[in-house]
Amino acid sequence: MRPCILITNDDGLTAKGIKELKDAMLPLGDVIVVGPDGPRSGMSSAITVSIPTRLHKVHEEEGLKIYRCSGTPVDCVKLALNVLFKDRKPDLLVTGINHGTNSSISVVYSGTMGATIEGCINKVLSIGYSLCNHHADADFSHVIPFVKKIAEKVLEKGLPYGVCLNVNMPENPPKGIKICRQANGLWTEEFVRHEDPNGHPYFWLTGNFTNREPEASDTDEWALTNDYIAVVPTKIDMTAYEVIDELTSWNL
């Protein structure tokens, strides 16, 4: 039986990256795309709880169905698994290809990675793909063979429960693939203050990413800076096991 592959993203259904990902996956299996009906960048693992969500089929052909969803990337995955995949789970969830990197701490904010993590929670093999290029017309052609190769390998080998892959890809032709850890970094200087015509302030989120360990060569940031594809195995258990003994000794 051909694998069934679910696809979503956070840039929305009209983004170039999700079309490239769909085209890359069609040779590997039957594809169902459930994409947000507009941009959902920075939505993390947000879910829609106070309003209902719409799901609407926009395209169907042999081996391919496309739906648009009014919710967040995680809503797309939840709706797909609960409404479209009632009898059979997808064999693979792939997300992206995101326009812009989701390396280091950006994994926390990314809607693309939120969707990937949602697949993982539901025991679906899940991979999030991002390209270090924010442009709407970014060129993805140099990374497509790697996107396919990683997906095929995951379908063949599987992943342990609770682990998904965060794949970030350089703008330049990749020298190869590095298995990495998430670099210690953060976004700083994040707001621009403007005033409305009544003199009331409002703030635009902006900022610069700082890699706190630029010298470390085992991180996703190092790999990207050196034109490698960074693959970080990412887990849903956020427990800091190494701190449990110390906290226990506090005798709270």
Add this chain to the structure above:
Amino acid sequence: MRPCILITNDDGLTAKGIKELKDAMLPLGDVIVVGPDGPRSGMSSAITVSIPTRLHKVHEEEGLKIYRCSGTPVDCVKLALNVLFKDRKPDLLVTGINHGTNSSISVVYSGTMGATIEGCINKVLSIGYSLCNHHADADFSHVIPFVKKIAEKVLEKGLPYGVCLNVNMPENPPKGIKICRQANGLWTEEFVRHEDPNGHPYFWLTGNFTNREPEASDTDEWALTNDYIAVVPTKIDMTAYEVIDELTSWNL
């Protein structure tokens, strides 16, 4: 110098839980509350990127300032750190007290924990508090002494960089405090389908939580079920280190 304590939540500035948390913290230090102007449950680590965000002071007295923010819980923390705390970092960030549990996998979806993680990324000691009671008029009185005790201990002892605390508290009087790991669980059967007057479907997110390991006695779920307060040290590095060797052996 008295500690300076930043407070936010995801239930919004008018929720009972954030008022209780503010009252609990006032004896410990100077308090700045920056709360969302309405409910933001399920917002995870979402950030507002396509529209600007408002920040407005609504109350000031000796040792207490309260601001309302139009953004997400993470926006509240980012704005507070960048706009209100330019010269001095808060000594402690506390979030909640959430109306409803954020144990097990709910840590991924929680706006309260998103805000807590944001403090942690910025090297602020951070604790998220949640009560296993969704009601708007929930009784918090039995847990307030524990809320204070944990905050005082964290101010005294500190936490390693990259680790914050996810504190979930039972509805009944607690028997004590357990240091735990995040239980392996998920939400299932999550959508109710309705039709609008034109016959088009829409979906309400709902669901039931399943603890996949109810017998394990070292999890947050076990602690809560047995009327203990569950403290999970939670980390921002999501790398699955234990999988790096296996993935490297794939020779991608």
